Amino acid sequence: MLFYLADRELGKSRYYFKPNILNANGTIIVTDPKGELLRDCGYSLKKKGYTIKVLNLDEKSNSNHYNPFLYVKELKTFDDILEDKKHQIQEDDVMTLINTLMANTQSENIESTNGDPFWEKAEMIFLQSLFYYTIRHYEKRYQNFTTILKLIRLSNPDATGSSPLDKLFDNWAKDEPNAVGVKQYRHFKVAASAPKMMSTIIMVATARLAAFNIREIANLTDTDDMELDRIGMPINDDSPLLKEINETTGKHIGNGKVAYFIITKPSDSTFNFLASIFYTQVFAMIDENAKRCGGSLATTLEIYMDEWAQLRRNS
Numbered sequence: 001m002l003f004y005l006a007d008r009e010l011g012k013s014r015y016y017f018k019p020n021i022l023n024a025n026g027t028i029i030v031t032d033p034k035g036e037l038l039r040d041c042g043y044s045l046k047k048k049g050y051t052i053k054v055l056n057l058d059e060k061s062n063s064n065h066y067n068p069f070l071y072v073k074e075l076k077t078f079d080d081i082l083e084d085k086k087h088q089i090q091e092d093d094v095m096t097l098i099n100t101l102m103a104n105t106q107s108e109n110i111e112s113t114n115g116d117p118f119w120e121k122a123e124m125i126f127l128q129s130l131f132y133y134t135i136r137h138y139e140k141r142y143q144n145f146t147t148i149l150k151l152i153r154l155s156n157p158d159a160t161g162s163s164p165l166d167k168l169f170d171n172w173a174k175d176e177p178n179a180v181g182v183k184q185y186r187h188f189k190v191a192a193s194a195p196k197m198m199s200t201i202i203m204v205a206t207a208r209l210a211a212f213n214i215r216e217i218a219n220l221t222d223t224d225d226m227e228l229d230r231i232g233m234p235i236n237d238d239s240p241l242l243k244e245i246n247e248t249t250g251k252h253i254g255n256g257k258v259a260y261f262i263i264t265k266p267s268d269s270t271f272n273f274l275a276s277i278f279y280t281q282v283f284a285m286i287d288e289n290a291k292r293c294g295g296s297l298a299t300t301l302e303i304y305m306d307e308w309a310q311l312r313r314n315s
Contacts, residue, residue: 017030017037017304017306018037018040018041020302020304021037021041021045021259021302021304022041022044022045024259024300024302025235025299025300026232026235026256026257026299026300026301026302027230027231027232027233027256027257027258027259027260027297027299027300027301027302028045028050028258028259028260028301028302028303028304029231029259029260029262029282029301029302029303029304030259030260030261030262030303030304030306031262031264031275031304031305031306032261032262032263032306033263033264033265033266033306034263034266035056035058035261035263037261037304037306038052038054038261038263042259042261045259049257050257050258050259051227051230051254051257051258051259052258052259052261053225053226053227053258053259053260053261054260054261054262054263055226055260055261055262055263055274055275055278056261056263057262057263057264057265057271057272057274057275058263058264058265059263060216060217060219060220060271061216061219063220063263064225064226065219065220065221065222065223065224065225065226066220066221066224066226066274066278067143067144067221067222067223067224068097068221068277068278068281069097069131069134069135069143069144069145070140070143070224071093071228071281071284071285072093072094072097072135073093073284073288091132091180093284094128094131094132094135095128096280096284097131097277097280097281098124098127098128098131099124100273100276100277100280101127101208101273101277102120102123102124102127102208103276104272104273104276104277105208105211105273118191119200119201119204121191122188122191122192122197122201123201123204123205123208125184125187125188125191126184126185126188126192126201126202126205127148127205127208128180128181128184129169129181129182129184129185129188130148130151130152131148131181132179132180132181132184133151133168133169133172133181133185134147134148134151136172136179136181137168137172141223144221144222144223145209145212145218145221145222146212146218146221146222148209148212149206149209149212149213151165151168152165152202152205152206152209154168155198155202157195157198161195166189169181169182169185188201211270211271211273217271217274220274221274226260227253227254227258228281228282228285229251229253229285229288229289230253230254230255230256230258231256231258231282231285231286231289231297231301232256232286232289232290232293232297232298232299232300232301233245233253233254233255233256233289233293233297233298233299234255234256234293234298234299235255235256235257235298235299236255237254237255239255239298241293241294241298242255242298245292245293248292249292256297256298256299257299260282262275262278262279286301
């Protein structure tokens with residue numbers, strides 16, 4: 001695996017990035033702030049047989065779709081595949097997703113409320129409970145931030161102090177009282193014992209996810225066609241190893257001949273948090289695919305990080 005990080009080096013695109021990208025023969029991941037490398041290399045890569053995937057945070061309508069929920073790993077055994085059992089998720093993946101989201105969506109309004117770490121911790125366990133509920137109870141096509149926001153809108157209490165969201169978690173608790181989402185929701189209810197405290201926590205969580213109310217962002221993240229599980233996979237579809245991996249996982253993972261371009265907007269970092277989440281999940285997927293391939297990736301992986309400093313924290 002090759003990394004190259006650069007920040008404003010003169011001639012780096014012409015003399016380093018482009019020649020190496022065009023000569024690559026494995027999986028490629030490129031941070032491409034202005035879309036220049038995609039424009040100059042994309043056609044040639046397609047002629048070489050590459051699949052091109054683009055996370056375009058500048059012109060969002062020209063982006064592939066990227067849904068972070070679909071990259072929460074599943075704990076699924078071979079017996080589960082044979083019997084089609086409902087399986088468990090890798091719970092720490094949910095924690096990582098939320099931590100990355102929170103670390104990269106700071107704003108003046110949120111920071112002013114978060115002067116006391118209590119508010120951030122309470123918001124975190126509230127979001128964790130919603131994420132776990134969504135992944136446990138919704139079909140894949142509804143596991144997204146749009147569903148999270150719908151659940152938040154169910155949190156308004158009625159005259160008795162109970163909300164539709166409370167009823168959903170009460171029903172879940174009857175079936176799975178020890179589920180981590182149930183436990184986190186109980187912790188949230190304890191933390192938000194006063195109505196004003198509850199409304200503040202919910203308000204901060206809503207502000208955190210405000211970007212997903214924008215139609216372009218919802219369209220980009222509601223579904224997924226990024227195929228991150230192709231990273232480092234065997235280069236040919238007819239590879240015996242790839243066939244074995246697909247049989248073992250019960251998935252239809254494509255070959256590793258894929259190039260990812262992450263285009264950000266240099267003048268506005270508002271949506272760069274999505275690139276940070278993307279990279280966090282890319283690095284997790286590299287480890288996962290190395291395990292699937294027997295300890296190391298089956299094909300080379302080259303990562304080019306142009307103007308990396310403009311991305312937010314924890315990427």
